[in-house]
Amino acid sequence: MSEQDSAAARAIRERYQELVTKVDTFFHRVQSRYGGAMRCGAGCTACCQVRLSVTALEASVIREGLASLPQEERARLASRAEQAPPGACPALEADGRCAIYAWRPLVCRSHGVPIRHREPGGAAAVSACEKNFDGGAGLPEVSPDCVLDQTTLSTMLGVLDAAHADARGTPRGERIRLDTLLTENPLGGEPL
Ligand code: SF4
Incomplete structure (x- = not known):
């Protein structure tokens, strides 16, 4: 990868962080208006009973975050990911916390x-976690500006991911499993 490519890739990761901020801001706005109808919060793991893969762009951000951790912590997370139950996210801690919360992907x-x-x-449909909005019964009353459009978000992420792949000279559309990210050795060689 050339220095120019590297700078271009970094610039795209900054734009991705702007998108992350927008989604986080949107979430907090919805929560401030409909918090009484939402059960989201520390310790709720309803949306973490899943095995995720992420875009190469999101993987790059998660790798940077993991690389900032002490080696012992990385090894602990790798070991935990290897032992995670088949239906649970490998980043889910025993106490219900997300081990990669600061770098978690957009879907989360x-x-x-x-x-x-x-x-x-x-046909268009609106849905939410079954724990929120009275199991969906309250969704018709939600203001349209508090509904996130999945197609728009996926398109924005896809455009950034494609530009990131081009800047790095890698194939577009690659997806990386979270358990792979958590267990890979950043120095190469054997998994952590
Ligand atoms: S990455 Fe974190 S928030 Fe997302 S499913 Fe896994 S544990 Fe849950």
Whole structure:
């Protein structure tokens, strides 16, 4: 990778962080208006019973975050990820915390708010975590400016991810599993 590519990739990661801030701000706005109907908070792990893969751009940010940790902590997270139950996220700690909270991907930041998406037949639908908005019964009363459009968010992430791949000279559309990120050795060689 050339220095220019590296600078371009860093600039795109900064734009990704701006998108992260927007999604976080959106989440907090919805929570400030509908907090009584939302169960999101520390210790709730309803949306963490999943095995995620992330875009290469998000993986790059998570790798940077993991690289900032002491080696012993990285080894602990790797060991924990290896022993995670099949249905649980490998970044989920025993006390319900997210081990990569500061660097978690966009999908984790948008869980809990009402999301507009497309049904398999193409019709638009709005859904949320079943713990929120009275199991969905309260969704029709939610203000449209508190509904996150999944297609828009996916498109914005996809554009940044493609530009990041181009800047690094890597194939577009790569996805990396979270357990791979948590267990890989940043220095190469054997997994942690
Ligand atoms: S990355 Fe963190 S927030 Fe996302 S599913 Fe895993 S434990 Fe939950």
